[in-house]
Amino acid sequence: MAVIFHENTQTFHIYNQYVSDILYIMQNGQIENLYYGRVINDKEDFSYLHEEVMRSQMSVCIPEPGLLSMHYVKQEYPVYGTGDYRSPALTIRQKNGSEIVDFKYESHEIFSGKRPLKGLPAVYTESGEEAETLEIKLHDSVINADLILSYTIFRDYPVIIRNARILHKGTAEIRLEGMMSASVEFPDMDYEMLQLSGAWGRERYIKTRKLEMGIQSIQSLCGTCSSAEQNPFLALKRPDTTEDAGEVFGFSLVYSGNFLAQVEVSTFDMTRVMIGIHEQGFSWELNCGEEFQTPEVVMVYSDKGLNGMSQTYHRLYRTRLMRGKWRDSARPILLNNWEATYFDFTEEKILQIAKKAKEVGVELFVLDDGWFGTRNDDYQGLGDWFVNTDKLPDGIAGLSRKIEEMGLKFGLWVELEMVNKNSDCYREHPDWLIGVPDRFESFARHQHVLDFSRPEVVDYIYDAITKILDESRISYIKWDMNRYMTEPFCRTEKPENQGKTMHKYILGVYDLYSRLTERYPEILFESCSSGGARFDPGLMYYTPQTWTSDDSDAGERQKIQYGTSLVYPIVSMGAHVSAVPNHQLFRKTPLSTRANVAYFGTFGYELDLNLLSEAEIEEVKEQICFMKKYRHLIQVEGDFYRIRSPFKGNETAWIVVSRDKTQAVAAFYQRLNKVNASWLRMNFKGLDEKMLYEVKWDDHILRAYGNELMYAGIPIDREALNKKGGDFASILYTLEAVQQ
16 A cells, blocks of 8 residues: 655556556646556656647647647546536636636645544544555635645555545635536546436436446435435446456445536547536535535445445445444344334334234334324424323333333434424424425425524434433434425525535534434434435444335345445345335235345344234244344355346345355345246355355255355255245355365
């Protein structure tokens, strides 16, 4: 791992054993990217990688001694208006109306470790030896502002983390109209763009398209979250890249609000990737001494295919983005009452469900929506964080103690950022809503968004919820957020500051998360947003797991969890066994398959166990015993490999393998049954070729070497699938190394 500055050639080389990023200070003082990709040997001079020729319509910004045009240069942080006609990473409007800037190299600093970002979540280091950071300071003398570009490279990962910060020193105000976290340029366009797209109930489906000249992008303009429609991630992969071989470049934004991830291909086949806060609705005034910090983007390079990229993200995010007690801990097996009762419950009913959960081996009971205010439906009560004593006469404090006396931990659902108009909170503070005076305030799920850009609103919610937490025995919080922002407007801000509202809202959310997680370090926080609309790295910094989707159907969850695993570790995925017919799709799937999917996440149940048969209860007990035995491997210690894609065929398969290759758990899933079908095989991944394994599945035991299991595979018995129900049948495999 090294960050080297070659002063004679004005070149920076950021590299480790996996990846190189080479930057060059050009004649005009701006920064060019000469190379980003697989590691290459360091040397003094990489100037031959600069490409420049005379072209028609070329605007020259440096005439002597050599020609230089920004239109054809692989710029490190491009701006518009001085000869480059592509999209800029930075737009600053000045008092005279001009947006022309000229940030030139002034100095740089190289240091061990990585600095935190003020008010923003970020990947961190625990020792200076594991990472090194370069900060390049650029200066615009006309507006008297500094632009600091930051690069952190990790010793053990093919990762470079980037962010940008601007510090205004001038006397005249300036206004940021757009500021990306990073821009990266490639000399060719021979890539496919991969993204995670969807909607409620089908979040993070994998979508791939061939790059074409022009702009291709994804975005969120939802205000409150990164969205279920698009995830703040994209990757560029070579057309022949597979799960296990070939080049791929990943870009993951550590942010939970509006974002833009864009790929622009010029008519000279140059590819520019930019990612950061979306400029729509964003406008940030800076006065003298003020600064603005972008979120960071985690860039991963892999020459080992998509699995290689994913495993890098998984390890880095699990160990250097997640924090606290739960970072290195397997998660408790929980039961949530939502699909068992919805709003219709009493304390007696809750205790009956919890008692049955304890009998089968569940460790944590979670009380979902409906426990506060007048919350008997979704028309009322949000914002009133005091207990409904008609339902819970002894309050949350009393109920939590009764649950703990059973031998279970207790968890609680909240939706702190929202309010119903039928609530005491709204009646007392109608001006706390996000919305424009004299205009209709759109609602969703009969609720509105509290203005978390205002500190007094965040403080009020903090005080209300800490009162509940302080007087109760709570081990888990499910933090929901069920709507996007409309009519973005802060009622107390000046007109010129309205462009700050949506970003300040997210900073307010981060502030509340930070205060609560610091005050209650023992509590396991789970993020939720109508399912998976806030499944992003920004929230992962505060909550080590997220409810992956409200769609808990085992068949659909294979797609959702498969796509999510492209970036996010499986321990971050809330995954539960729910009732059948499924409450979203009304589909019946085998109880075994529902568990076989949910094992590969944070395992739990979303039903009333009292309604199951005795045979089903015995099966549930076996499932919980299995998860307790293997959860450390699955959630903490293992590497996840995707084997068969649900987006490409009728079957899905994946495996988790321990780092020392001695243990593994794998699953094969069939979607629809077939008549007189062709042969199928389960080919494993990630095993030690020379290691002898004992493989168990159903009633079978097989001893085979790793190379056999990976290359020859195990035939799938279709008759066994028929006996499991045919449609949506599955097979679970366990592998243990045999001492020879």
